[in-house]
Amino acid sequence: MTEVINRRAGRVLLVDLAGRVLLLHGGDPARPGLRWWFTPGGGLDSGETTVAAASRELFEETGLRAAPDQLGEPVRHEVTEFSYDGRQYRQAQDFYLLRVPDWQVDTAGMDEEERRTITEHRWWSAAEIEASQEEIYPADLADLLRGLTVDAVTEDT
Numbered sequence: 001m002t003e004v005i006n007r008r009a010g011r012v013l014l015v016d017l018a019g020r021v022l023l024l025h026g027g028d029p030a031r032p033g034l035r036w037w038f039t040p041g042g043g044l045d046s047g048e049t050t051v052a053a054a055s056r057e058l059f060e061e062t063g064l065r066a067a068p069d070q071l072g073e074p075v076r077h078e079v080t081e082f083s084y085d086g087r088q089y090r091q092a093q094d095f096y097l098l099r100v101p102d103w104q105v106d107t108a109g110m111d112e113e114e115r116r117t118i119t120e121h122r123w124w125s126a127a128e129i130e131a132s133q134e135e136i137y138p139a140d141l142a143d144l145l146r147g148l149t150v151d152a153v154t155e156d157t
Contacts, residue, residue, distance in 0.1 A: 002088050004081075009093035010054030011041030013075065014062065017101050019149040020123040023136065024061060027117055030086045036135035037124070039095065050074070050094040058098070061114060062121070063106025071096035075148060078138060095138075097148055 014022040023037040042057040044050065051068040059065050074094035081090050105121045107114075124132075126149075129142040138144065 004088045004090050006090050007092075008044045008050055008053075009042055009091050010044065010050035010052070010057065011039045011093055011095045012054050012058045012066075012071065013039055013095055013097045013145070013148065014058070014064070014103065015097065015099050015145070015148065016103070016123060017099075018123075018125070019145070020125050021129075021141065021145050022062065022103070022105070023122060023124050024118050025120045025122070027119070028084050029116060030084070034135075035119075036137060037122075038137045039141075041093070041095075043091070051096060054094070054096045060109040060111065061107070061118065062103065063109060064098075064100070064103055066098055071098055076138075076144060080138070095144075 016022075022040065024040060025035060025037050027035040040058050040061045041054050044053045045056070048056070049068070051071050051074075054071055055066055055068045073096075075097045076095040077092070078095075079090065079092045081088070083089070107118070110118065124136075126142040126145045129136055129145070
């Protein structure tokens with residue numbers, strides 16, 4: 001029986017003024033042909049909260065500094081299971097929403113593991129996510145993004 005590693009993670013839905021979300025493209029070193037798109041974020045360091053991890057990972061992976069209090073409360077919580085580098089994970093993760101007017105990604109803060117596995121980034125609209133045949137996580141990201149951007153429009157009117 002394969003051991004499952006339980007871990008917590010903080011992730012960021014970084015959304016621009018056009019309602020597009022920033023996704024990173026990467027893969028698993030143990031399965032070189034497998035690639036997918038995902039939100040910035042990652043596992044907690046010792047003693048870290050999910051919002052602190054989301055803030056730290058956002059800076060490492062995109063160069064954008066956002067204090068944990070700027071991320072507010074989670075807009076989503078989920079538990080996902082996946083394999084990575086030959087290990088099985090069960091990850092409880094919180095997603096935080098951060099709206100920005102625009103952002104030019106700076107990957108200088110990525111650690112060695114991130115540099116090995118994250119190869120590109122792109123801003124995606126909900127329609128582009130739905131039309132894509134690529135693996136994108138979370139699987140219902142287009143609906144989640146639409147709900148968050150509709151809420152923002154409703155709040156502004």
